[in-house]
Amino acid sequence: MNKILEAKLKDLPRSPGVYFHKSKSGEIIYVGKAAVLKNRVRQYFQSSRNFDVKTLALVNEIHDTDWVETESEIDALFLESEMVKRYMPRYNILLRDDKSQLFIRIDMKNEWPYVCFTRNPSDDGADYYGPFYNGLPVKTALRHLRRVYPYLTKPPEKRMSKLEQDLGLSPKFEEGPETYKQNLRKLVSYIKGNRVALMKELETTMKQAAKEQDFEKAVTYRNKLNAMRELQRRVMFGDSEFLDISKDKALNDLVELLGLKVIPKRIEGYDISHMGGTNVVASMVVFTNGASDRAQYRKFKTKIEHNNDFYNMNETITRRFSPKNLSAWGTPNLVVIDGGKGQLEAAIKARDGREQAMPFIGLAKREEQIVIHHSKSNVILNKSKLEALDGYTTVTEDFTLINLPHSSHVVKLLQRIRDESHRFAVSYHTVLKRKKQTANTLEEIPGVGPATRKKLIKVFGSMRTLQSANAADIAKVVGTQKAQTIIRYLERP
Numbered sequence: 001m002n003k004i005l006e007a008k009l010k011d012l013p014r015s016p017g018v019y020f021h022k023s024k025s026g027e028i029i030y031v032g033k034a035a036v037l038k039n040r041v042r043q044y045f046q047s048s049r050n051f052d053v054k055t056l057a058l059v060n061e062i063h064d065t066d067w068v069e070t071e072s073e074i075d076a077l078f079l080e081s082e083m084v085k086r087y088m089p090r091y092n093i094l095l096r097d098d099k100s101q102l103f104i105r106i107d108m109k110n111e112w113p114y115v116c117f118t119r120n121p122s123d124d125g126a127d128y129y130g131p132f133y134n135g136l137p138v139k140t141a142l143r144h145l146r147r148v149y150p151y152l153t154k155p156p157e158k159r160m161s162k163l164e165q166d167l168g169l170s171p172k173f174e175e176g177p178e179t180y181k182q183n184l185r186k187l188v189s190y191i192k193g194n195r196v197a198l199m200k201e202l203e204t205t206m207k208q209a210a211k212e213q214d215f216e217k218a219v220t221y222r223n224k225l226n227a228m229r230e231l232q233r234r235v236m237f238g239d240s241e242f243l244d245i246s247k248d249k250a251l252n253d254l255v256e257l258l259g260l261k262v263i264p265k266r267i268e269g270y271d272i273s274h275m276g277g278t279n280v281v282a283s284m285v286v287f288t289n290g291a292s293d294r295a296q297y298r299k300f301k302t303k304i305e306h307n308n309d310f311y312n313m314n315e316t317i318t319r320r321f322s323p324k325n326l327s328a329w330g331t332p333n334l335v336v337i338d339g340g341k342g343q344l345e346a347a348i349k350a351r352d353g354r355e356q357a358m359p360f361i362g363l364a365k366r367e368e369q370i371v372i373h374h375s376k377s378n379v380i381l382n383k384s385k386l387e388a389l390d391g392y393t394t395v396t397e398d399f400t401l402i403n404l405p406h407s408s409h410v411v412k413l414l415q416r417i418r419d420e421s422h423r424f425a426v427s428y429h430t431v432l433k434r435k436k437q438t439a440n441t442l443e444e445i446p447g448v449g450p451a452t453r454k455k456l457i458k459v460f461g462s463m464r465t466l467q468s469a470n471a472a473d474i475a476k477v478v479g480t481q482k483a484q485t486i487i488r489y490l491e492r493p
Helices: 003-011 037-043 053-061 073-087 090-095 135-145 177-191 195-211 215-232 239-243 249-258 309-320 323-329 341-353 383-388 409-442 450-460 463-468 471-478 480-490
Strands: 017-022 028-034 064-069 102-106 115-118 127-132 266-275 278-288 298-301 334-338 360-364 369-373 392-395 399-403
Touching: 003 064, 017 037, 017 073, 028 037, 028 053, 028 073, 028 090, 037 064, 053 090, 073 127, 073 135, 102 135, 102 177, 115 135, 127 135, 127 177, 177 195, 195 215, 249 383, 249 409, 266 309, 266 409, 278 309, 278 409, 298 309, 298 409, 309 323, 309 341, 334 341, 334 409, 341 360, 341 369, 360 409, 369 409, 409 450, 450 463, 450 471, 463 480, 471 480
Parallel strands: 266 334, 334 360
Antiparallel strands: 017 028, 017 064, 102 115, 102 127, 266 278, 278 298, 360 369, 369 399, 392 399
C-alpha cells in the first residue's frame, strides 16, 4: 500500500457515501456504496480477509481511492447507480457478471403509468432508471418515497381497492392522469438527485395553502415535507462537486487530444442497421456530460432503402441537421460516427451541406481506432497528449487513424457511445422487421385489408402477441366479425 492511499484510509469518514477505487493511471476501476465509508473501504485492505480471485485482482490494482459523502444510505444507493452508469468501471462488471441488474421502469406514454422493476430493459418506449445491483435497498427506498409521491405499482383496474389511495400511496383518480404524471415526474427528479428543489417546492406549496386557509391541503403537504425531511435528515451530498464535468477525466482527455474548443457537454452517436438494404434504420444516441441521456435518443427510418451505409449515413445526418431538428434538439458539441473512413466522410458531406461546423469523428470497430479527417473533422490532434496517452497514429492521404490503449478513458467513453448507438439501431431494426413479417402474414387472411392490418400491428406488434390474444381482445380492435375470421385463420392446422 502506497503512502497516499494509507493516509486517505485514515481520513475516511463514518458517514454513508460512495467510494471510487482508482488504478495507478487514475482510471476509476470500481465504484461502491457504503453505510459507513470508514468500515467498508478499509475491508478491502484487511490481510485477514479471504478474497475470491476477482476481488483479489481488484485489491492488487487499487492505487488510490476517493469518496463522496452522503447523509443517507438512500442517496448513496442512487448515486452509486449513476456513477456506475457513467464510468462503467471494469471491476464492477467483472465482479457482478453473475448477477443481473435491476432497473426501475416507468412508461410515461400510458394514461396511468405505473412503477415497476425489471432485470431486462428493452426499447419499448418506457424510461428505465438504473442499474442497481442490490434489489432490496432500491425497493425499500421506493416504498419510502411513495409516501411523498404516490404512484401505481400495476396497471389500474376497474375495481381497484381504495385502501392504498386512502393511505396516500396511490394517486387520486379524480384528479386526472396529467396531475398524476406531474407527480410522477417529481419522483423521477428525486431519483436523479434533484432533492433540494423538490423540498423547496413542497414547502412553498404548504405555505401558500396555509395562506389561503386551505388547512387540509396544508396538512397534506406538511406531512409530505416531514416525510421528505425524514429521508433528507441525513441527505446533503455535493452533486455538483463530483458531477462537475470538469472532473471527468475522459471528457478532459478528449478535449486535449482533439483540441476541442469546449468540453463536449452533448455528444451524439450514430449508427445504421439493416438487412440487405431492407428495413434501413439509423440511431441517434445522446451522452450528456459523459452519461447516456435516453430521453434525447432519436431514431430514423430512411426515406429510400439502399444497401449502402454511406448513402444511409448521409441521409441521416442531412435530416438531423435540418433547421427544424436543430431548433428542436439543439446542436451537439461532438458527433461520433460508428464506422471508418467511408461512413465518416459521408457524414461530413451531409454536415457541410447543411453549413454546420461541429467536430465529427469516427470509431472503427476492428481496431477501435479513432478516425479523423485531416481538414474536415474540425479537430486538431495534440501529439503531445497522444504520446502521454501511449497512443500512436496511422496516416493516409485524407485521414488519421488514432490508436489508444483500450483501457484509456477516451476509448472507453467512445466505445460506450458507439455500442449504445449500435444497440439502439439494431433494436429499432428488429421491431420494424417483426412488424413487416406480421403485415405479410396478415395479408394472407381474407377480409383483412390495409386499415385493419395497421390497427392490429399498432396494438399487438407481432404475430406471436396476436396469436396469444383472446377473441375479446382482438374484437376490441377490429370488431367481432373480423376477430372471428382472424381467430379461425390462426387456429387452422
